Amino acid sequence: MIAKSSAFGPIEVEAYLEGIASSIRSSLLGQHSGIEITVEAEPLTIMADHAVPLGLMVNELATNAIKYAFPKGTGRITLGFQRRDGEVTLTVEDNGIGMNPAGAETGMGSRFIDAFAQQLGGTLAKASAGTGTTFIVRLPLTVLARNESSPVS
16 A cells, blocks of 8 residues: 555555455455454545554554454454544554453563554553453644644634
């Protein structure tokens, strides 16, 4: 997706997230999986150099949800990207069993996610309960393509 953008120009986030979801579906889930991945993104664009760490975060979080959130093999993962309150939020949420607090932040993946969020100038928050887990990465408007980074009037 990044290579297809003209001279590494802006990347349409919704199409980018759909591409990641499609790749995860084909590599991890198969045709008859009971796990659904959906995308809920505003029509925003980001610069290609921001797309790589953003995509790696999404991939890691969605992959972890597939591996750990659905022991019965059914559920939903939603990838989101919206402009809110002077910033942009990337969300990866599932309706699975929630995270085990004891092992929630011990893997290399969580260190990578934190590092990618910091690389983009963002912060990571997470909430988990028996009804699912939500990761929210709050990012500055500067991750958006130049023509979209000004506030909406």
